[in-house]
Amino acid sequence: MGIFTKFLSKIKATDTSNKAYLEELYDELIAADLGACLSRRIIDQARNVKTENAEQSLQDVLISQLSTKPRELLTNPGLTVVMIVGVNGSGKTTSVAKLANKFRSDGTVLLAAADTFRAAAVEQLQTWGQRLEIEVISGKENSDPASVAFDAIEKSLASHTKFLFIDTAGRLHNKSDLMNELGKIKRVLEKVSPVAEVLLVIDATTGQNGLQQAKIFAEAVNVTGIILTKLDGSARGGIALAIEDGLDIPIKFIGTGESIDDLAPFDPIEYVKGLIS
Ligand SMILES: Nc1nc2c(ncn2[C@@H]2O[C@H](COP(=O)(O)OP(=O)(O)O)[C@@H](O)[C@H]2O)c(=O)[nH]1
Numbered sequence: 001m002g003i004f005t006k007f008l009s010k011i012k013a014t015d016t017s018n019k020a021y022l023e024e025l026y027d028e029l030i031a032a033d034l035g036a037c038l039s040r041r042i043i044d045q046a047r048n049v050k051t052e053n054a055e056q057s058l059q060d061v062l063i064s065q066l067s068t069k070p071r072e073l074l075t076n077p078g079l080t081v082v083m084i085v086g087v088n089g090s091g092k093t094t095s096v097a098k099l100a101n102k103f104r105s106d107g108t109v110l111l112a113a114a115d116t117f118r119a120a121a122v123e124q125l126q127t128w129g130q131r132l133e134i135e136v137i138s139g140k141e142n143s144d145p146a147s148v149a150f151d152a153i154e155k156s157l158a159s160h161t162k163f164l165f166i167d168t169a170g171r172l173h174n175k176s177d178l179m180n181e182l183g184k185i186k187r188v189l190e191k192v193s194p195v196a197e198v199l200l201v202i203d204a205t206t207g208q209n210g211l212q213q214a215k216i217f218a219e220a221v222n223v224t225g226i227i228l229t230k231l232d233g234s235a236r237g238g239i240a241l242a243i244e245d246g247l248d249i250p251i252k253f254i255g256t257g258e259s260i261d262d263l264a265p266f267d268p269i270e271y272v273k274g275l276i277s
């Protein structure tokens with residue numbers, strides 16, 4: 001059941017002058033990770049929703065909170081470079097593999113294992129690479145991630161690769177180290193070829209905490225899109241509205257499971273319908 005299902009049935013059943021129940025909805029929206037500010041605004045706007053076309057009006061109210069930026073992967077002529085960033089465990093490495101699998105039908109793909117902080121992270125990407133038969137560029141353990149990224153972009157250009165997806169670390173000694181490193185990787189790449197996208201991976205089950213993470217990453221690197229993972233789990237999905245409203249960064253893909261095919265484009269209308277029905 002969507003977070004607005006009960007709300008919608010109440011609008012349909014109630015005389016329009018009696019909107020006291022809107023306040024009851026507030027707690028539900030907070031529980032669904034929408035945050036105080038957005039919840040309040042939606043309730044205020046929902047006061048104007050009429051019984052007759054309640055479904056469509058509510059849908060419009062919710063869609064108007066979402067970003068209007070494009071949701072397809074931005075590409076560049078020749079090589080398209082995509083950095084994947086986010087905290088540990090959010091699903092970066094898995095998402096890199098899923099993206100590689102998705103875009104391989106559009107052209108050749110290379111992967112870069114620039115999370116050199118943990119040996120296991122490199123192995124994890126290499127395992128995906130073997131399964132997909134896609135080359136993974138890596139360095140030695142604890143090698144400079146920017147140099148791995150540099151090798152990968154040079155190699156991509158030399159081999160006329162179409163897509164380069166770069167996995168990065170989610171944790172270093174401290175937060176500012178990590179943000180500095182991500183900035184450095186991006187600068188090193190951009191000396192060679194433009195970076196088309198910096199995609200931030202957010203675990204939907206982390207709720208409002210995901211929004212805080214998004215703010216920190218967005219300040220450090222120019223995040224151009226979001227991959228919202230683990231929507232197959234217990235997450236109620238309200239965080240997607242909160243992120244788009246709060247940061248105006250479009251969600252481009254959603255992760256719906258641990259398998260290679262469990263990546264889908266984010267469809268705002270389907271999403272909002274899911275919240276209502
Ligand atoms: N259920 C579910 N699990 C996911 C999804 N994406 C990633 N995972 C799992 O989350 C865990 C962490 O993923 P990983 O890619 O290693 O995260 P990273 O630390 O950010 O690189 C792994 O067990 C993944 O299989 C998803 O969309 N749904």
Ligand SMILES: [Mg+2]
Pocket residue numbers: 092093094115121167
């Ligand atoms: Mg990883």
